[in-house]
Amino acid sequence: DIRMTQSPSSLSASVGDRVTLTCRASQDISNSLAWYQQKPGKAPKCLIYAASRLESGVPSRFSGSGSGTDYTLTISRLQPEDFATYYCQQYYYNAVTFGQGTKLEIK
Amino acid sequence: VHLMQSGTELKKPGESLRISCKASGYSFTSFWITWVRQLPGKGLEWMGTSDPTDSYTMYSPSFQGHVTISTDKTINTAFLEWDSLQASDTAMYFCARRSDRHLDSWGQGTLIVVSS
Numbered sequence: 001d002i003r004m005t006q007s008p009s010s011l012s013a014s015v016g017d018r019v020t021l022t023c024r025a026s027q028d029i030s031n032s033l034a035w036y037q038q039k040p041g042k043a044p045k046c047l048i049y050a051a052s053r054l055e056s057g058v059p060s061r062f063s064g065s066g067s068g069t070d071y072t073l074t075i076s077r078l079q080p081e082d083f084a085t086y087y088c089q090q091y092y093y094n095a096v097t098f099g100q101g102t103k104l105e106i107k
Numbered sequence: 108v109h110l111m112q113s114g115t116e117l118k119k120p121g122e123s124l125r126i127s128c129k130a131s132g133y134s135f136t137s138f139w140i141t142w143v144r145q146l147p148g149k150g151l152e153w154m155g156t157s158d159p160t161d162s163y164t165m166y167s168p169s170f171q172g173h174v175t176i177s178t179d180k181t182i183n184t185a186f187l188e189w190d191s192l193q194a195s196d197t198a199m200y201f202c203a204r205r206s207d208r209h210l211d212s213w214g215q216g217t218l219i220v221v222s223s
Contacts, residue, residue, distance in 0.1 A: 036210070038151075042216075043203075043213035043216050044210075044213055045213070046209060046210060050207070087150065087151055089151075089209070089210070094156065094165050095153070095165070097153065098150055098151040098152070099150070100150050
């Protein structure tokens with residue numbers, strides 16, 4: 001299985017900040033990567049797929065980049081509704097795997 | 108696109124259970140359905156993915172043999188089933204539509220509590 005490692009595990013930031021979350025795969029996944037946002041008690045929501053493609057309806061302050069084994073999710077100007085847990089997921093193989101999550105908290 | 112999951116279940120160890128995920132707003136047979144487990148306070152785990160056309164299913168080795176995933180295209184519904192629940196199955200379970208191999212739409216989740 002491909003192991004996905006997210007960093008940091010948690011992050012404190014303020015409204016208006018720019019933040020970058022990182023996801024590293026244990027092998028090259030050729031941009032087969034998605035990012036999900038999950039709020040407490042809710043289902044995950046896809047933000048980014050194919051490493052950098054914005055899912056329909058997702059605000060443009062979210063962006064994804066990366067290649068090979070290293071990927072990032074950037075939120076350009078944090079809004080109050082962005083405080084949540086973020087997961088990356090590789091789908092290079094049918095046996096998909098998720099990262100352990102990054103919890104984004106209000107400072 | 109909407110995935111509506113069945114409601115919260117409180118079960119005893121050893122009992123059987125089938126939960127459902129009804130799809131609407133799109134062609135059910137055009138997209139595979141994935142099930143994801145989330146243990147209390149933990150992250151997301153892929154359980155398996157099924158093709159509604161013929162119910163062909165790929166399972167995670169972690170769940171193979173412990174759950175059964177199926178689909179019924181006549182009623183646009185996917186199922187996740189246990190023959191014998193364990194306390195360790197207590198979790199939230201999500202179904203999701205697989206589009207371009209990522210999960211673009213999710214059900215609201217079904218909470219299963221297994222306790223004697």
